[in-house]
Amino acid sequence: MxxxxxxxxxxxxxxxxxxxxxxxxxxxxxxxxxxxxxxxxxxxxxxxxxxxxxxxxxxxxxxxxxxxxxxxxxxxxxxxxxxxxxxxxxxxxxxxxxxxxxxxxxxxxxxxxxxxxxxxxxxxxxxxxxxxxxxxxxxxxxxxxxxxxxxxxxxxxxxxxxxxxxxxxxxxxxxxxxxxxxxxxxxxxxxxxxxxxxxxxxxxxxxxxxxxxxxxxxxxxxxxxxxxxxxxxxxxxxxxxxxxMMGAIGTGNIADGIVTLSLGTSGTIYACTDRAPQQLHPQLAPFCSSSGGWLPLICTQNLTGAANAVREMFGLDLAQFNAEAARAPIGAGGITLLPFFSGERVPALPEATGSLLGLNMQNLSAANLCRAVLEGTSFGLRYGLDLMRAAGMEVRQLRLIGGGANSALWRQMIADIMQAPVICPRIGEAAALGGAIQALWCDLEARGQEVSLQRLCERHVTLEPGSALSPDAASVSAYEDAYGRYRQHLAAMYRV
The missing domain is CATH 3.30.420.40 (ATPase, nucleotide binding domain)
Structure with a gap:
């Protein structure tokens, strides 16, 4: 045990x-x-x-x-x-x-x-x-x-x-x-x-x-x-x-092509590689992994905290919040939320504040605002994933963890915005599981039983087939338009 x-x-x-x-x-x-x-x-x-x-x-x-x-x-x-x-x-x-x-x-x-x-x-x-x-x-x-x-x-x-x-x-x-x-x-x-x-x-x-x-x-x-x-x-x-690092182990993300995306208090994307990092974008952190390689990573400060702030503002429970967001069209009727309520790390805007843009009498609704916070936080992650792809990181599959991954609406949104298939590990507590797997690895090594971490992850990390989703072509196109507006607002306000 x-x-x-x-x-x-x-x-x-x-x-x-x-x-x-x-x-x-x-x-x-x-x-x-x-x-x-x-x-x-x-x-x-x-x-x-x-x-x-x-x-x-x-x-x-x-x-x-x-x-x-x-x-x-x-x-x-x-x-x-x-x-x-x-x-x-x-x-x-x-x-x-x-x-x-x-x-x-x-x-x-x-x-x-x-x-x-x-x-x-x-x-x-x-x-x-x-x-x-x-x-x-x-x-x-x-x-x-x-x-x-x-x-x-x-x-x-x-x-x-x-x-x-x-x-x-x-x-x-x-x-x-x-x-x-x-x-x-x-x-x-x-x-x-x-x-x-x-x-x-x-x-x-x-x-x-x-x-x-x-x-x-x-x-x-x-x-x-x-x-x-x-x-x-x-x-x-x-x-x-x-x-x-432990979340990477707990999601089986210890080889090229698998990318972990955490929809938690913060938003984080990381991909394991055995290649030492060279000149990367300044906002892409080429951390070492806890499996012997490197773990290029981006982190956004505002994710479920921002979504919960909007949800609580309308007095909604999680089911009601998701239902409201689902009623709104992709692009939230033209509303863009830059959800920098706690500053932001990627893009590097520590003193930024949140901005709600594109409001008019026709689109001002709870449904649009609920979708806008999900889209705005997801677009911040897309910004980071673009940096990883530009650095040569392969994205064959996104493995989603964190509380936000429990939402089928948000999972599909991530698949469409990131243009990659998504799936959730069966055990959602990926970092704690990663700690347990690393403890097993350490114990076996100390007892002279050489075993690869890859084999341990294959045995102890299981995926939930029912959570798997693929990008929808029509939605991908609609999100590209909405993401374009997000980037335009970002450039206008912060020159990013």
Whole structure:
């Protein structure tokens, strides 16, 4: 039995994988709060993640009916880019600033300039520094909370912190490290010269954790946590990874041609490749994967959150919202929504706000507005997929995950807008499943049983045939017109 944990923005999920049966035998979920302020601050207390982890784990354990001592290894997935700082005693110094925090946009702009702009960033990191990456959070902390900055002894990402809680060991791995802004994705090494832009004395470099390969273990669960969770004495904790890296494993996206598209709080598209990234578009992040290759990725800030805001404005439940959106024509009667309610990451518009365009007395209706938010968020993902295709990424199939993938209307919309067939994995908790599969891989490797991750994914990742949809030719043409209007508005307002 293998436990997969996914610590996301809204909550933490847990799954228990029965490796012999090749199936999930237990699932659990617990939410955690979000500190959210109008200036773009988005933070969480790491203690909230631990509380949610324990709740989700106990739910999964109860559902599975297994003896907790049967769990052999744990794999942890976590929201990327978050900054967790510990003092010399290993205590959390302050709340974690999250991936969606845009309060640090001025610091990101300052650091990007110091790096020599986009090209300088590409030369030193292999990617272009973006608002939300961990680096700018460190500069923000130095400028706004110098006393906290001076106490830093360890710099961790959210999944690194959960691994630390489990094992007492400080470590990081290549995939999640890719989104820090002080890691070179080509050489797979920390870049202390970039940290020196913030602290020339080298103090931040000494706070960095050692790096692990994807199949390696951080260590064993420490005795106090073993007793707390009712585990056996030799439970390994795999390297884990960022939620997108684990989501790739959990959707079987570890070879060219398969692309994962997440319709969650954020919108994310990523495709695995074994080819080292070269000169890509600045907004296409060529992160390392947690399977030994690379994971070119784009992320949009506004997806289900934007859709839920419109739904709640009209007092609709999900079924009513989908029904309203389905009543409206493709193109929402000429309405275009630029849904940048929380700024935007791709396109890189951290200080943008939402815009509703093309309104008139004939098209102003709840149905059109409901469709406009689905189309606007989907067009942002299409913008990103176009960047991937331009970089030579093959798109044979889109595997959809996240809450939005439960909507047949939205799935068909994605197939038509992206002009690619779509399908959903049977297990929707892809990142948690990916963590469990990686834990299995790590455990087998540690016991001297060499097995490819590809074979493990083929056995444990199953697709739901009933969710499969193909593009409709007439709809594709209509969406192309609507997407053209979206791009025209984007260019007029933001020169993108």
């Amino acid at each position: 293998y436990l997969g944990i996914d610590c996301g923005t809204q909550g933490t999920k847990a799954v228990i994988l029965d490796a012999e049966q090749g199936a999930i035998c237990g699932e659990g979920y617990a939410s955690h709060p979000l500190i959210s302020e109008a200036n773009g601050r988005r933070e969480q207390q790491p203690d909230w993640w631990i509380e949610a982890l324990e709740q989700a784990y106990r739910q999964a354990l109860a559902q599975s009916g297994i003896d907790s001592r049967a769990i052999r290894a744990i794999g942890v997935s976590g929201q990327q880019h978050g900054l967790v700082v510990l003092d010399a005693a290993g205590e959390v110094i302050r709340p974690a600033k999250l991936w969606c925090d845009t309060e640090t946009a001025p610091q990101n702009a300052e650091l990007l300039e110091r790096l020599g702009g986009e090209q300088g960033s590409m030369d030193q990191l292999g990617l272009v520094l973006a608002t939300g990456y961990t680096l700018s959070k460190l500069l923000w902390l130095k400028q706004h909370e110098p006393a906290s900055f001076d106490r830093i002894a360890h710099i961790l990402l959210p999944h690194d912190y959960i691994n630390y809680w489990l094992t007492g060991q400080v470590a990081a791995e290549y995939g999640d490290a890719s989104g820090t802004g002080y890691f070179n994705v080509r050489t797979r090494r920390w870049v202390p010269e970039v940290l020196a832009l913030i602290a020339p004395d080298g103090r931040l470099e000494t706070a960095l954790p050692p790096l692990l390969e994807a199949h390696q273990a951080v260590g064993l669960v420490q005795p106090a946590i073993t007793a707390r969770l009712g585990l056996g004495n030799q439970v390994r904790v795999s390297s884990g990874g960022g939620d997108n």
